[in-house]
Amino acid sequence: HDVTADDVRLAHREGYVSVEHLKRYTTLGMATDQGKMGNIIGIALMAEALGREIPEVGTTTFRPPYTPVSIGALRGRSVGSHFRPLRRTPLHDWNLVQGGTMTEAGLWQRPWYFAQNGESLAEAYVRETATTRRSVGLCDVTSLGKIAVQGPDATVFLNRVYSNAFAKLPIGKARYGIMLRDDGIVMDDGTTWRLSETDYFMTTTTAHAAPVMAWLEELLQTRWPDLKVHVTSVSEQWAGIAVAGPRSREVLEAVVSDPTIVSNEAFPFMGVIETHLTGEIPCRIARISFSGELAYEIYVASDYGPAAMDLVWGIARPMDGCLYGLEALGAMRIEKGHVTAAELDGRVTIEDAGLGRMASTKKSYIGSTLRQRPELMREDRPRLVGVFPEDRGETFNAGSILCAADNVAGLGEGWITGVTHSPELGHWIGLGFIAGGHGAWYGKTVIAADPVRKGNVAVEIVSPHMIDPDGERLHG
Numbered sequence: 240h241d242v243t244a245d246d247v248r249l250a251h252r253e254g255y256v257s258v259e260h261l262k263r264y265t266t267l268g269m270a271t272d273q274g275k276m277g278n279i280i281g282i283a284l285m286a287e288a289l290g291r292e293i294p295e296v297g298t299t300t301f302r303p304p305y306t307p308v309s310i311g312a313l314r315g316r317s318v319g320s321h322f323r324p325l326r327r328t329p330l331h332d333w334n335l336v337q338g339g340t341m342t343e344a345g346l347w348q349r350p351w352y353f354a355q356n357g358e359s360l361a362e363a364y365v366r367e368t369a370t371t372r373r374s375v376g377l378c379d380v381t382s383l384g385k386i387a388v389q390g391p392d393a394t395v396f397l398n399r400v401y402s403n404a405f406a407k408l409p410i411g412k413a414r415y416g417i418m419l420r421d422d423g424i425v426m427d428d429g430t431t432w433r434l435s436e437t438d439y440f441m442t443t444t445t446a447h448a449a450p451v452m453a454w455l456e457e458l459l460q461t462r463w464p465d466l467k468v469h470v471t472s473v474s475e476q477w478a479g480i481a482v483a484g485p486r487s488r489e490v491l492e493a494v495v496s497d498p499t500i501v502s503n504e505a506f507p508f509m510g511v512i513e514t515h516l517t518g519e520i521p522c523r524i525a526r527i528s529f530s531g532e533l534a535y536e537i538y539v540a541s542d543y544g545p546a547a548m549d550l551v552w553g554i555a556r557p558m559d560g561c562l563y564g565l566e567a568l569g570a571m572r573i574e575k576g577h578v579t580a581a582e583l584d585g586r587v588t589i590e591d592a593g594l595g596r597m598a599s600t601k602k603s604y605i606g607s608t609l610r611q612r613p614e615l616m617r618e619d620r621p622r623l624v625g626v627f628p629e630d631r632g633e634t635f636n637a638g639s640i641l642c643a644a645d646n647v648a649g650l651g652e653g654w655i656t657g658v659t660h661s662p663e664l665g666h667w668i669g670l671g672f673i674a675g676g677h678g679a680w681y682g683k684t685v686i687a688a689d690p691v692r693k694g695n696v697a698v699e700i701v702s703p704h705m706i707d708p709d710g711e712r713l714h715g
Contacts, residue, residue, distance in 0.1 A: 242267045251288040262299045328381035329478040329544030345445045347382035350564035367567035369662040375484035375560040384448025388439040390468040403597040408433050413509045413525045423610025425583050432511045446580045478544030483534035493554045528713040531575035570659040576703030581656045588615050593623045621653045622676030625701040626669035634667045635696040639687040641673050647686050
C-alpha cells in the first residue's frame with residue numbers, strides 16, 4: 240500500500256476527520272488488501288490524532304471483493320461457447336441426425352456440410368454443389384431474418400425504405416430489395432413478399448436481421464410516426480427450407496396438396512403462394528433463388544419444421560438429391576455472383592455491387608440523395624467482379640489484394656471477398672472488387688497478392704455472373 244502515516248495525519252490537519260472522507264482523500268483501503276490491514280492502522284492513526292477511541296471514529300464500508308479474487312475468476316461463465324447466446328433452428332437436431340457438421344452463422348448454428356463416407360469438407364461441398372446443379376438439393380435457411388410488416392401504410396413504408404420500387408408490387412409476388420443507409424451506402428438486401436394489401440413478409444440476411452429490425456423501428460418511431468405500420472420480428476416463428484435444382488419443381492409437385500399450383504405458368508419466378516403440404520402442414524412458398532437454379536423457399540411454422548423436412552427429403556432423396564450446407568451455398572452464390580455480408584461490408588454503394596439499375600429515379604427513399612455524391616459516383620470506384628486464375632490449376636485466397644501486374648505494392652486496385660472451387664467450371668473462382676470494374680481490366684493480367692499465406696497469383700478479371708448470366712435456369 241502506498242498510503243503513509245504522514246498522509247493520514249495530513250488528512251486530519253486538512254479537516255478530513257470522517258473515516259469515509261479519509262478513505263477517499265488518501266485512497267486508504269483501495270489496494271489489494273481492500274483495507275483489511277491498511278485501514279485498521281489508518282483508523283488507529285486518525286483516532287490518535289482526534290484524541291478519541293477507535294470505536295468512536297468508526298470503520299469504513301468494505302465492498303467486494305473482500306477476499307482477493309483473480310481477474311480470471313471474475314470473467315464469469317460467458318466464455319468460449321457460452322460467450323453469447325447460441326440459437327438453434329427448428330431443424331437443428333434433424334440436421335445432426337443426417338450427419339451435418341455445424342458451424343456458426345451470426346448467432347445461429349447452421350449446417351456447414353454433410354459428409355458422406357469420410358469425405359473432407361472440400362469433397363463434401365463440391366459434391367453437394369454438383370448434385371444440386373444436376374438434380375436437387377435441400378438447405379436449412381431458417382436463420383434468415385424474417386420481419387412481418389403490417390398496416391394500411393405498409394406499402395408506403397417499404398417504398399421509402401427500399402431503393403427500388405415497391406409501390407406497385409402485386410399481391411402474391413416477391414421482390415428483391417436493396418436497403419441503403421442515410422449516407423447512401425448499402426445496408427442490407429433481401430426479398431419481401433406481399434401476402435395481402437396490408438401484409439408483407441420481409442427477409443433479411445442472417446447477420447443483419449437485428450440491425451434491420453432496429454432500423455425499421457427507429458424510422459417508425461422518430462421519422463415517420465404518422466405512418467400506420469407495425470413491424471414484428473418473426474424469425475423464430477418460421478422454419479425455412481430451400482429446394483434448389485432442375486428437379487426442384489418435381490419435388491414441390493409431390494409435397495403440396497395441389498400440384499397444379501406450382502406449375503411454371505401458375506407459379507412464375509418471384510411468385511408467392513400460401514398452401515398446404517401433404518399432411519395438412521400450412522406453408523408459404525416463394526419461387527426465389529440464391530443458387531441461380533430453379534429454386535423455391537418453403538416456410539412452415541417452426542413446430543412443423545422437422546415434419547416438413549422429412550416430407551421434402553423423402554421425395555428429393557430418391558431423385559439422387561442431396562442436403563447441402565453453407566459451404567455449398569457459398570460456392571453456388573459465388574458462381575452466380577450474388578452478394579452477401581462479405582461484399583456488403585459497409586463501404587459498398589449500390590453501383591459498386593453492380594445493382595445500380597435497381598435504384599429508382601422516380602421516388603425519394605432512404606439514402607437517395609447522398610448516394611449521388613460525386614465521390615460515390617466515380618467511375619474508378621472498386622466495382623464487383625469475378626476472378627479466375629490465369630493458370631486454371633492454381634488457387635488463391637479470399638483477402639488477397641488485387642494489384643496491377645506492374646505495380647504490386649501498397650493497397651493495390653482492389654480485393655477478393657470470397658473464393659471457391661466451381662464444379663461446373665472445373666477450377667478455382669472468386670468474387671471481389673477492383674477499381675473501375677470488369678471493363679477497366681478486361682484482357683489485362685492482374686496479380687492477387689497474398690504475401691503472408693500464398694504469394695502472388697496471376698488472375699483474370701471476369702464478369703461476376705460466372706454461371707448462367709442470363710438467368711435461364713431460374714426462369715425454367
